[in-house]
Amino acid sequence: MGIRSSIWLLVKGSKDMPERSKSGGKLMSRGYRVEQLEGCQLNANEKPANLPPEIIEEIKGKLPGISFNRYPDDGAKDLCEAYGTYAEVAPEQIIAGNGSDEILGLLIATYINKGQKLYTLDPDFSMYDYYVQQNEGEVIPYSLGVQKVFDVEEFIAKGKESQVDLIIFSNPNNPTGQVIEDQEILKIIEAFSDIPVIIDEAYTEFYGRTMAPYLSKYHNLGITRTLSKAFGLAAIRCGFLLAHPEIIAHVRPLKVPYNVNSLTQLVATTVLNHCHLILKDVADLCEARDVLYKNYSKLAPDCLKLYPSQANYFYGVCQLSSQVPETFAASGIAVRQMGEGVIRLTVGTASENDKVLEVLKKLKGMEKSNEKK
Known part of the structure; x- marks a missing residue:
């Protein structure tokens, strides 16, 4: 059995969590439902390793x-x-x-x-x-x-x-x-x-x-x-x-x-x-973060813009708002959806980060395929 993980998706009508509107900062209600996946939990900014x-x-x-x-x-x-x-x-x-x-x-x-x-x-x-x-x-x-x-x-x-x-x-x-x-x-x-x-x-x-x-x-x-x-x-x-x-x-x-x-x-x-x-592995996580961003920059898929980070996660803006998170989910990677067209992606283990790069390559390949049509 693989690791159980979750993708949090927007559900209208719930009053569990607030969300700012785009006009004037008024509060709207936001709730979540959980879709269970097998795979990498890169949606909660957790540390990838347990205690020694x-x-x-x-x-x-x-x-x-x-x-x-x-x-x-x-x-x-x-x-x-x-x-x-x-x-x-x-x-x-x-x-x-x-x-x-x-x-x-x-x-x-x-x-x-x-x-x-x-x-x-x-x-x-x-x-x-x-x-x-x-x-x-x-x-x-x-x-x-x-x-x-x-x-x-x-x-x-x-x-x-x-x-x-x-x-x-x-x-x-x-x-x-x-x-x-x-x-x-x-x-x-x-x-x-x-x-x-x-x-x-x-x-x-x-x-x-x-x-x-x-x-x-x-x-x-x-x-x-x-x-x-x-x-x-x-x-x-x-x-x-x-x-x-x-x-x-x-x-x-x-x-x-x-x-x-x-x-x-x-x-x-x-x-x-x-x-x-x-805390001795914090420097390693920061290095893994920087390497992941460097490798992302080489691929640079147009459909997903990741931004440099000083934390253990990346903020991503999706041009294809549904296709990007769905591609991650299909590869067994749970990412946090922050709203329409926005994701947050946690830096994981070396193998998890490699899987992220594979998804980025897949997204790049999908773009090239669409260009030929």
């Missing part, structure tokens, strides 16, 4: 030490200390959560009430919209197409004009893989000194840069992180808020008790104590 066997054995050895009849440590003290050591941030400036999704929900619940405005990029992580909708707020999107250079002055001007209450955006951007430079982010933090500016750094390990050194300097700066990507711990759902103490003081009271279970705390803390081992 020696780490798994260490975790197994610690399981008898868990008091399953007791609630977990509410403050996740050991976990926050371990992550603080890794991130070089004081533990008291960290809140652990059930994935960074929960942390984002806490932040938006803290700062967005009915009628208040979240300022973000378009496109960006859809969960921002979801939580704003739950709190009856409004999303103000700043359009950031893959062919548009980010204009920090324009971004600031629009935010000021819109009188926004909270800023959140991912860096590297999810789904485009583009980045905003540190100095531009600092301009935003300083220009909006009266509201929180939250940088979603879910993919920071693939980029190699972070705003964490500025946390103590700027009272309005916060950072969200996850162990689901570079650390390969998507199964346990563990994320963090790193922030100035002023933000921590506002957000912590809204955290539900015992939000990070004992198993997650044990596994995450164990893994964080072996950062050097867990």
Whole structure:
């Protein structure tokens, strides 16, 4: 039996997930159905390899030490200390959560009430919209197409004009893989000194840069992180808020008790104590990403435009909106459909990336065949 994988497809009429309209940033509802495939899971930006066997054995050895009849440590003290050591941030400036999704929900619940405005990029992580909708707020999107250079002055001007209450955006951007430079982010933090500016750094390990050194300097700066990507711990759902103490003081009271279970705390803390081992393949994944893009550039099928990325995925615009994802699916590769004519493709193992190249060759061959007709 091969690996079970999923392609997420748009379904009209569901209210499970929000999607921005193309006019004015209003929220529309978006739902998903799952089509099961045999093959490569390149649709969720997961790390392609499981934990090293020696780490798994260490975790197994610690399981008898868990008091399953007791609630977990509410403050996740050991976990926050371990992550603080890794991130070089004081533990008291960290809140652990059930994935960074929960942390984002806490932040938006803290700062967005009915009628208040979240300022973000378009496109960006859809969960921002979801939580704003739950709190009856409004999303103000700043359009950031893959062919548009980010204009920090324009971004600031629009935010000021819109009188926004909270800023959140991912860096590297999810789904485009583009980045905003540190100095531009600092301009935003300083220009909006009266509201929180939250940088979603879910993919920071693939980029190699972070705003964490500025946390103590700027009272309005916060950072969200996850162990689901570079650390390969998507199964346990563990994320963090790193922030100035002023933000921590506002957000912590809204955290539900015992939000990070004992198993997650044990596994995450164990893994964080072996950062050097867990993250040593990140450079290899980045190299594989760059090689895959270089090979794509040589083929350059007209029907699929992939863009350079600083994360572990590529953003693709399809000229033949149905033919491209269908060709991937027929080859047993699950890609994420971000909407009509747009896909996101995760960098996988060497063999999975080779299969992607075979699909690209097939698409190129289909183009040549159509030209002859």
